[in-house]
Amino acid sequence: MNFERDSARAVGDKKLQSALINVTDRFRAARKRASDETPGWDDLRGRAREIKKHTIAHLDEYLLELERNVRKAGGRVHWARDAEEARNIIIDIARRNGVKSVVKSKSMATEEIGLNDGLEAAGIRAVETDLGEYIIQLAGEHPSHIIAPAIHKTRHDISELFAEKLGVPYMSEPQELTKVARERLRGEFLGAGMGVSGANFGVAETGTIVIVENEGNARLTTTVPPIHVALMGIEKLLPRFGDLSLFLPLLVRSATGQKTSTYISLITGPRRDADKDGPREFHLVLLDNGRSGILADRETRESLYCIRCGACLNNCPVYRKVGGHSYGWVYSGPIGTIINPQLMGIDRAPELPFASSLCGACRDVCPVKIDFPKVLLELRSKVVTRKEKTGQAAAIMEALSFRFWRAVVTHRRIYELALRLSRHAQRPWKRGGVLRSLPYPFSRWTDERDFPAVSETPFRERWRKIDRKGGPR
Amino acid sequence: MRANLFITCLVDTFFPQVGESMVGVLERLGVDVRFPVEQTCCGQPAFNSGYRADARSVAERFVSVFGEALSQGEGEESYVVCPSGSCTAMVKVFYKELFHNEPRILEKLRRITDRTYEFSEFLVEVVGKTDVGARYDGVVTYHDSCHLLRELGVKDAPRELISSVKGLEFREMPLHDSCCGFGGTFSIKFPKVSVSMLDEKLDSITGTGADTVVSSDMGCLMNIGGAISRRGIPVKVMHLAELLANTGKG
Ligand code: SF4
Numbered sequence: 001m002n003f004e005r006d007s008a009r010a011v012g013d014k015k016l017q018s019a020l021i022n023v024t025d026r027f028r029a030a031r032k033r034a035s036d037e038t039p040g041w042d043d044l045r046g047r048a049r050e051i052k053k054h055t056i057a058h059l060d061e062y063l064l065e066l067e068r069n070v071r072k073a074g075g076r077v078h079w080a081r082d083a084e085e086a087r088n089i090i091i092d093i094a095r096r097n098g099v100k101s102v103v104k105s106k107s108m109a110t111e112e113i114g115l116n117d118g119l120e121a122a123g124i125r126a127v128e129t130d131l132g133e134y135i136i137q138l139a140g141e142h143p144s145h146i147i148a149p150a151i152h153k154t155r156h157d158i159s160e161l162f163a164e165k166l167g168v169p170y171m172s173e174p175q176e177l178t179k180v181a182r183e184r185l186r187g188e189f190l191g192a193g194m195g196v197s198g199a200n201f202g203v204a205e206t207g208t209i210v211i212v213e214n215e216g217n218a219r220l221t222t223t224v225p226p227i228h229v230a231l232m233g234i235e236k237l238l239p240r241f242g243d244l245s246l247f248l249p250l251l252v253r254s255a256t257g258q259k260t261s262t263y264i265s266l267i268t269g270p271r272r273d274a275d276k277d278g279p280r281e282f283h284l285v286l287l288d289n290g291r292s293g294i295l296a297d298r299e300t301r302e303s304l305y306c307i308r309c310g311a312c313l314n315n316c317p318v319y320r321k322v323g324g325h326s327y328g329w330v331y332s333g334p335i336g337t338i339i340n341p342q343l344m345g346i347d348r349a350p351e352l353p354f355a356s357s358l359c360g361a362c363r364d365v366c367p368v369k370i371d372f373p374k375v376l377l378e379l380r381s382k383v384v385t386r387k388e389k390t391g392q393a394a395a396i397m398e399a400l401s402f403r404f405w406r407a408v409v410t411h412r413r414i415y416e417l418a419l420r421l422s423r424h425a426q427r428p429w430k431r432g433g434v435l436r437s438l439p440y441p442f443s444r445w446t447d448e449r450d451f452p453a454v455s456e457t458p459f460r461e462r463w464r465k466i467d468r469k470g471g472p473r
Numbered sequence: 474m475r476a477n478l479f480i481t482c483l484v485d486t487f488f489p490q491v492g493e494s495m496v497g498v499l500e501r502l503g504v505d506v507r508f509p510v511e512q513t514c515c516g517q518p519a520f521n522s523g524y525r526a527d528a529r530s531v532a533e534r535f536v537s538v539f540g541e542a543l544s545q546g547e548g549e550e551s552y553v554v555c556p557s558g559s560c561t562a563m564v565k566v567f568y569k570e571l572f573h574n575e576p577r578i579l580e581k582l583r584r585i586t587d588r589t590y591e592f593s594e595f596l597v598e599v600v601g602k603t604d605v606g607a608r609y610d611g612v613v614t615y616h617d618s619c620h621l622l623r624e625l626g627v628k629d630a631p632r633e634l635i636s637s638v639k640g641l642e643f644r645e646m647p648l649h650d651s652c653c654g655f656g657g658t659f660s661i662k663f664p665k666v667s668v669s670m671l672d673e674k675l676d677s678i679t680g681t682g683a684d685t686v687v688s689s690d691m692g693c694l695m696n697i698g699g700a701i702s703r704r705g706i707p708v709k710v711m712h713l714a715e716l717l718a719n720t721g722k723g
Contacts, residue, residue: 008665017669317652321669355663357656357670358521360623373624374570380523402519406527409482409513410534419486434702444661448668449699452487459480459489463508466496 001328003351010322016152020323023151027314030257031365038253048250049369052305055237059295062204062237063286069207073269075282080113082289087118089285090196090229094124097227097281099193103185105211105218106130107198108146108308109231109287111330112343115196126196127188129217134181138165144324144332147255147310152323185217195221195279199232200307201247202284205240207268209284212251214262222267228279230267233287235304247307250367254309290343299378303338305368312362312372318355327352334362338375346382353379422454475505476595477542479555479564482514483691491691494718495556495592498607501720502600505549509542517563520571521657529571535564536578539585552599553589556714557690558621561591566624591621593689593713597630604637608721611709612642614683616674616697617650618690631689631713638716644681648673655696671700678708685709687716 010016035041055062067077080086094102102119104110104126116137119126128137132150136143139161143149150158158177163170168180197218201210209230211218222228238247252261271278294304313319313333324332328349329340337356341349353376362372387395408418429435434450437443445451476499484491499506516531543551555561565586572578596602613635621627636643654660654670661667674697678686686701686708688694698710 004663007663011665011669317654317670317673318666321666353523354659355666357619357652357654357659357667359619359652359656361619361650361652364623377521377523377567377570380521381525382523384523384525398522399524402522402524402527406519406531409516409531412511412513415513422486434699436703441661444664445699447664448703449671449696450702451699452695454486455489457489459485459492460508460510462489462493463496463510466493467508 001349001351003322003326003328003355006328007322007326007355010326015154016323017321019152019154020320023145023148024314024320027148027256027310031254031311031314032257034253034257034259035365038249044246044250045367045369048246048307048367049305051238051243051246052307052368053302055239056235056295056301056304059234059237062239063234065204065239066202066207066237066284067286069204070269070282070284071207073207073282074272075207075269075284078283078285080285080287080289083113086113086231086285086287086289087115090115090231091118091122091124093227093229093281093283094119094194095122097193099124099227101125101127101188101192102194102196103127103129103188103192103221103225104133105195105197105213105221106133106149107196107231108143108330109198109233110196111143112233112289113231113287115231127185127192129185129188129221130213131178131181131215131217134185135161138162142325142330145310145313146308146331146333146335152325189220189224192225194227194229195223195225196229196231197222199230199236199284200251201238201244202232202236203238203241203244208241209267210244210248211265211267212248212261212263213265214256214258216263219263219265222265223277223279226279227281227283228267228270229283229285231285231287233289234291235306251307251309254311254365254367290345294339294342297342300338300342300375302368302370303335303342303375305370306335306339306366307368308335309367311365311367312370315361315365317359317361318357322355327355334372335370338370338372338379341379341383346379346386350383350387353383416460419454419458419460423456426454474503474600475507475546475549475551476554477539477551478506478508479512479515479539479553479560479589480508481555481557481560481691483695484556487695488691488712491556491712491714494712494714495554497718498596498605498714499554502596502602502605504600507542509538511538511541515560515563516571517560517567518657520563520567525571532568532571533578536568536581536585539589540581543585543588551588552595553585554592554595555589556592556712557692558591558618558625558627559690559692561589562620562624564589591625591627591689593621593630593634594625594627596717597633603633605634605717607637607717607719608639608641609685609716609719610640610721611685612644612681612683613638613685613687613716614644614646614678614681615649616646616653616678616686616688616693618688618693619650619652621689622650627689631687634713634717635687638719640721644683646677646681646683648677651677653693653696655692657692660696667696668700671696675700675704675706679706683708685711685716687711687713689713
C-alpha cells in the first residue's frame, strides 16, 4: 500500500471528487438529522460504549456462550485463527456438500479474508448479491466504503459497466439498472448451493446472528440456499438479546440516518421442522485474524468496539478527499487508519496512523465513541519505535531531527540562539515577509502555500520592551 | 488576576504581533500579564509525530516552568493563558497520556491544567467579558480550530467575543467546523490531501463574502493564510486576539 501516492491520485480525480462530496454530504446530513431527532443520543452512545467495553473485556466468556447457544439451536460453530483458516473452513463446507456456486450478501469480513478469490481458486463460483457489491465484482474492484461499496462509481460508470459485462443496452436510469441486476441475481439465488453472509451482531445469550440491510438480498442469501454460512469477526458480539434495542437504532441511524433498516434478519440456527423456509445447515465462522492481538493492547483495544456503521468515513475530511481505495486495504477512513495497521501488522501499513489531521470529527459521530486521536497517537508512537529499529536512513534522519529539536527547545538560550540564526538563514528565500519556496521537505508546504517568515523580533524580545515600559501589571 | 502567557513557539517565532495583541486586550481588562521567559515549546510536534520520549522531556520542562510561574501568585488568582486551542489541548488533554504512569508529574500537572485556559475561553469564563471594547469595520467569519472545538469543547466563546465587536458583521461559514487540512506534519506528509482540504475551506470562507477570517490557532491560520497570500485572495487573516485588540482609536 502507498497512501501518499494513491491519495494524491484520488485528489486529482475530478469525477471521484464530486462523487465523494455528494455521497458524504448526503450521509452526513442524514446521520445528523437522525441523531438530532433521537432524544438522549449522546447518552445512548455512552451506554453502547460501556456495553462494548464490557463485552470486549469478557470476550472469551461471551464467545463460549455464543458457541453453546448456536449449537443448541442446531448450528455449527467454527473458529478461524486467520484469513486462510477461515477461507479453508468455508471452502470445505462447500466441497463436502458438492456446492458449485455461492451467493453472498455484503460482508466486510469476507473481503478481509479474500473469500471470493479463494472460492474462485477452488473452482466455486461466488456471486455478490448486494447491488453495490455486485457492481464492484463486475468491475473487478474492491469496495471503497464500508456500507456503500460502490460510491466511487458514477451512474454513467455503472451504465457502461453493465453494457460491457452483461451485454445489455446502455441505460442510465437507476431503476432500470437495478432491474437488470435483480433479474440476473434471481437466477443466482435459485441455483446457489450455499449462501455466505457476514453478521452485524452476534448475540451470546441466544446464539442469534443479526443482519441489517435494505435490499432484501441478505434475507434471500440466508434463507434460499440449503446451506448458510455466516462469517463474523469475534468483536461483533453483544451479550444480551436486549442489547439490540440499543445497538440496532444506533447502527442504522449512524449509517444511513434511517429510523430503521428495511430488513433486519435474526437468525438462530438452521431451519426447524415447523419452518416454511430456511437452510438445512447453519454454520457460524468466528474470525480472529489479528483481533485477539488488538484485545491484548489496552491502549488501542477500543478499536474493537466498532460496529461498522461508516459514520466516521462520511464525516472525515480526509476520507472525503481521498476515498476508500487510498487506504490500501479492506477498511477505510478513520476506522481504517486504526484497524488496518493492527489487523495487517503495523509494518505493512505504517503510513495509515499518520493519514489523519487528528481533527477528531470521527470521534464526535462514532456511535461507540472511539477516541480516534488517542488511538492514532498511540499507533504513531508504535510506528516510530519500529522504524527506529530498522535503521533505515530516512527513519534515522527523522529521529535525529527530533532529537536535535528537543535539545534546542529544552534550553532557553539555545532556543533563542536558534531563533536568531533562522532569522538570518531564511534571507535567501524571504520575499515580502513570507517564504515562497523552501528546500525539501518544506517544499511540500511551499509548493502551494506561502510559509511565514521567522519574525525579526520574536515575541520574547518584544516582551522585554513591553515589560520595561512598565504600566499597570 | 494574573495571566501567565503561554505564548507558544509558533506565535513567539512567526507571529509575535498576536502575542502583543493578547497582552493589549488582557491589560485593557485589568489583567496582570506575565511572560515566563523560560518557556519554549509544549512538545506537541514530537508527540503528534510519535516521538514520545522527546515530547516527554519537553513537556516535563513545560510543567516545571509553568508550575513555578503559577506558584508566584503573591495571593493573586494566577492562570496560564494561551492563544492556541491546539497547544492548550496538548497541555490539558494529551499531557495526561504522556505522563500516564508518572503519578508525581501528574500531580504537578493537575495543578497547572486546572488553571490553564485558551485565550477566548479565559476572557469569557474567567474574566467574564464578551465585550472587550473592540471595534472593527469589516465582515468577519470564524474558522473553528479542531482542537479548541473538539478537544476543549470551546465553541461559543470566540463567537460571543466576535459578535460583541462594534462595527463588525459576523457571518458563519458553511463547514466552519471542518478541518482546514493543517494537522501539523500532516500538511507536509500529505501535501496534496492537505491542500485539497484547504481548497474546500477557502471556498467556504470566500463564499460568505467576508473580508476577514478569524481563528484561535495560528497553525490553522498559517495554513489558511499561506494559501490566501499565495493565491492573492482578498481576505484578511487574523487571530482572534488581533481582532479584539482593535479599539478603533489608532
Ligand atoms: S469506528 Fe465508529 S463511526 Fe467508524 S464505522 Fe466503527 S462504529 Fe462507525
